[in-house]
Structures are given as C-alpha cells and as structure tokens.
Amino acid sequence: MCHSLKEVTKFQSYYARENWRDIVRTMIADGAELKDPQIPVLVDYLTQTFPKNFPDGEGKNILETACSECHAAGAVRRFDGYYTRDNWQDLVRTMIANGASLTDDQATVLVDYLTAVFPAPKPVTAKSP
Ligand code: HEC
Incomplete structure (x- = not known):
C-alpha cells in the first residue's frame, strides 16, 4: 500500500x-x-x-566442516530468533555427544558465532506490542 x-x-x-x-x-x-x-x-x-546468509568467519568454517557431516549446516536456522547463548551452547554440546568432532575452542567460537548471527529473542516487557 x-x-x-x-x-x-x-x-x-x-x-x-x-x-x-x-x-x-x-x-x-x-x-x-x-x-x-x-x-x-x-x-x-x-x-x-529471505534467509540470512552465514557471514564469513571462523564460525562459518566450523559449521561447514564439523556440522555438515550428518545433516545440512542450515539446520541451525530453525532456532533463529528463539535461542539464547545458553541454548546454542546446549545444542553444540548435544551435537558433540551425537558425534560432531570439535575442540573446546572451536565449540566456543561456534557458540559465539551462532549467538551473534541469530540474535536471541528480546525480553518481553510491558511496552512490547
Ligand atoms: C555425527 C552426526 C552429527 C553431527 C556431526 C552434527 N549433528 Fe546435529 N544432529 C544430529 C542428529 C542425529 C540430530 C537429530 C537428533 C537430535 O536432535 O539429537 C541432529 C539435529 C540437529 C539440529 C536440530 C534439527 C531440527 O530440525 O530439530 C540442529 C540445529 C543441529 N543438529 C545442529 C548441529 C550443529 C550446529 C552441529 C555442529 C556442531 C551438528 N549439528 C553436528 C547429528 C549430528
């Protein structure tokens, strides 16, 4: 209009x-x-x-190597806008338990990357529509 x-x-x-x-x-x-x-x-x-591209960086490299062995790396998109850093951390831990091979440092880089690329839901306040 x-x-x-x-x-x-x-x-x-x-x-x-x-x-x-x-x-x-x-x-x-x-x-x-x-x-x-x-x-x-x-x-x-x-x-x-109109999905967001994965921005270049170490996080993307990890996603495309360690995470795309069993399923598409794009599976993470599903939680875009719903996951906090803690949730991403839990997911990455679960995937390591599932067999993803990442060092502790790579896991931290990936969790930071996912948290930054797909921001967490904003807290609900009385002013929210
Ligand atoms: C060794 C195989 C394997 C690797 C490597 C792996 N995953 Fe998974 N992933 C699974 C399996 C099996 C499931 C489904 C069962 C479950 O949720 O545990 C799954 C499910 C998921 C889901 C949920 C998809 C949905 O639609 O509910 C996401 C998101 C995900 N993985 C992200 C990742 C990320 C991020 C990595 C890299 C750190 C990764 N996965 C590496 C095996 C793997």
Whole structure:
C-alpha cells in the first residue's frame, strides 16, 4: 500500500528473524494493518523466504566442516530468533555427544558465532506490542 516490495526484498540475506520482527513492528507503528495472529505468520514467512546468509568467519568454517557431516549446516536456522547463548551452547554440546568432532575452542567460537548471527529473542516487557 505504501511502497513497493523492493523495500522488503532488498534485505534478503541480511536479516535474521529478530530483524524481520523489528521491521514488522515498525511498519505496524507506521500504520500497516495486521491482525495479531498474522504477525508471527508474516515474520516466519519473511525469515524463511529471505534467509540470512552465514557471514564469513571462523564460525562459518566450523559449521561447514564439523556440522555438515550428518545433516545440512542450515539446520541451525530453525532456532533463529528463539535461542539464547545458553541454548546454542546446549545444542553444540548435544551435537558433540551425537558425534560432531570439535575442540573446546572451536565449540566456543561456534557458540559465539551462532549467538551473534541469530540474535536471541528480546525480553518481553510491558511496552512490547
Ligand atoms: C555425527 C552426526 C552429527 C553431527 C556431526 C552434527 N549433528 Fe546435529 N544432529 C544430529 C542428529 C542425529 C540430530 C537429530 C537428533 C537430535 O536432535 O539429537 C541432529 C539435529 C540437529 C539440529 C536440530 C534439527 C531440527 O530440525 O530439530 C540442529 C540445529 C543441529 N543438529 C545442529 C548441529 C550443529 C550446529 C552441529 C555442529 C556442531 C551438528 N549439528 C553436528 C547429528 C549430528
């Protein structure tokens, strides 16, 4: 209604779930008409349709080597916007128990990477919409 969809697609590859959530919240504040139950559906759709690229770095290398033996490294996307650092830590520990071979240092680098790339949910406050 207010601008072309190019304004949406230009964020392709850059936005994690939390960024899409923020955008949708801002647009609602700007007057976009969405019903409450439509919000998570739209945020999910945007997150899945325009997934964030894995930024280059040591974390990506580990993900592509130690984590892609048994399943796609992209499996981590599923928890984008839901996992805190502790949750990522638990996941990586579980995968090591499953047979992933990582040193302790690599595990820490990977946990930091996942925490930074896929930000944790923001705490709910009385001011949240
Ligand atoms: C030796 C095989 C193996 C390796 C290597 C491995 N995983 Fe897994 N992964 C599994 C198995 C088996 C499951 C499903 C059962 C479970 O959840 O434990 C799984 C499930 C997952 C899931 C959940 C997928 C879903 O849809 O619920 C994620 C996320 C994940 N792994 C991430 C990782 C990460 C990150 C690494 C690297 C540190 C890794 N995995 C390395 C075997 C492996």
